[in-house]
Amino acid sequence: MAKHKTPLLDELESGPWPSFVSDVKQEAEVRAKNEKGVNYQIPVEVCEDLLGVLELSYNDGETHWKHGGIVGVFGYGGGVIGRYCDQPEMFPGVAHFHTVRVAQPTAKYYTTDFLRQIVDIWDMRGSGLTNMHGSTGDIVFLGTTTPQLEEIFYELTHDANVDLGGSGSNLRTPAACLGMSRCEYACYDAQGLCYDMTMEFQDELHRPAFPYKFKFKFDACPNSCVCALARSDFSVVGIWRDEIRIDQEAVAAYVGGEFAPNAGAHSGRDWGKFDIQKEVVELCPGKCIKYADGKLEINDKECMHCMHCINTMPRALMIGNDRGASILCGAKAPILDGPQLSSLLIPFIKVEEPYDEIKEVVENIWDWWMEEGKNRERLGETMRRMGFQKLLEVTNTKADPRHVQEPRHNPYIFWKADEVDGPWERDVNEYRKRHQR
Missing domain, CATH: 3.30.413.10 (Sulfite Reductase Hemoprotein, domain 1)
Structure with a gap:
């Protein structure tokens, strides 16, 4: 049975789209049952109390999170965003609910072993809730307590070989x-x-x-x-900075219907016959494309590099070298x-x-x-x-x-x-002298 009644949050599950409320409830249920025998290092009721404090915020029309001071790991000024609840007696599971930013691999390429490793760390030392990814790009761990921060930092850097991301007035994670x-x-x-x-x-x-x-x-x-x-x-x-490469035979194939435009991205719907004049030439922001007598020409000096023509006819056009x-x-x-x-x-x-x-x-x-x-x-x-x-x-x-x-x-x-030199300067200087007299 749920610890807190959440009628307003329940409404968020009623629509056709996936809801974060369902995810938090699922994690709360997993923690309550603890079938995997995880040695949780923060209160088991963290997810239930998270739902409760959010329901209270919806009822009151104001947030119940407070800043409460700076928190982090030794030697770093960023990477952790401190979060405290202003109703710790009512919701002890989220009295501390700090966010930890973890630097994502470049272009967000992962191995499954890496993901399992960091999730296992967070299951034990945090709420188990993640955001993949934050607006800056980081892996975001949502909700832990102050005593666990150094432990999380050590295990991330020494075991998972990954660092904290940026937060505060610094360089954010590239x-x-x-x-x-x-x-x-x-x-x-x-x-x-x-x-x-x-x-x-x-x-x-x-x-x-x-x-x-x-x-x-x-x-x-x-x-x-x-x-x-x-x-x-x-x-x-x-x-x-050189010319777009054009394959005129492929252009003809697009015009003739042999190739689908947009790499076939709209093949599930009937958009009618491809019209190169309307769909490419007239949509060019630089007005630098011309199609006449079966030949496509581009005035590359006026090209704005918007990629529209290339994306529309990828087999006919290619970026320069x-x-x-x-x-x-x-x-x-x-x-x-x-x-x-x-x-x-x-x-x-x-x-x-x-x-x-x-x-x-x-x-x-x-x-x-x-x-x-x-x-x-x-x-x-x-x-x-x-x-x-x-x-x-x-x-x-x-x-x-x-x-x-x-x-x-x-x-x-x-x-x-001091960058301007011309005979009019002498006239100006002479005028100033006379004016001063």
Whole structure:
């Protein structure tokens, strides 16, 4: 019999979709029966009390979690988010309910042995509830007590060979797409770069010293499977700078109906005959595609690398061979002033080990941001406050026309007095002298 009545939570199980409430109830039942004989190190009623405190929050219309202070493991300033219940007498099982972030493998590749190992640790020393994955990418362990934190940390690092992720005002756990391991459009090794940057910046990951959080995300191609340019302060997005390769025979096969568009992704529904003019040419944001007399032409200088034409006709079009990445900065999703996408900083850079050029850009940004950033101010907010041109200066990046989104609307580049030389300067100086007299 359930310890707490939860009529409001029960309603969440009534719809057609899977419910987290069912998962928590299932774990509560498993712990109550303990058929596996797990030596639980936290209160057995943790999941039942979790349901109870959530039901109370729904009834009261306010949360019953409080911060209560900073908690963590020795030597680390991040990785654990302290959580305490403000009704510990009523719900002793969740008097402490700390969240532990665990660094995910790059591109989230696991072995079943690894998953069993970390789940066994969490079954014994935590609530057994996990979130695969948090918005930053981490494996998230939901709910444990303060005495178990050091034990969990030791077993994760020594037995499972995995570290804690980032939390607080530090570098968050870097995340990458599948990259070259699965994707034919990968323009660089996103997994390799993600792993290298994670290992390089361990101090910044575990010891908060920034104005606020800072996220790396690595997309190997413009399809952007980890949404780097929308979700990270420092986005590395794969790109090519030569021409899209075209197989005209395959184009004809798509037009003739021999090949299904979108790699057959919509084959379960009848969308009618493929119309290359409407489905490819007219949907190109750069208006750089032309189809006439059975031949497809692309003006690559105007290409925005949106991937639409390639995704629609993957057997006919392929990315170029001169590959690298663009670096963009400043994405965030604040509550008050709305989301902000990244701004282009480096239009093209080769991504090659040991990645020193990329690391130099990162360190220059951090030096500036740590000096100028206000408390709890993301990089994108510092950029807005101080101007994009300042970011170009601190990263030693030369101004480029591609930094301007719309001419005469939001130009980032302004002339400085010592950069301008011309005969009119003498006239201005003479006028000033006369005016002063």
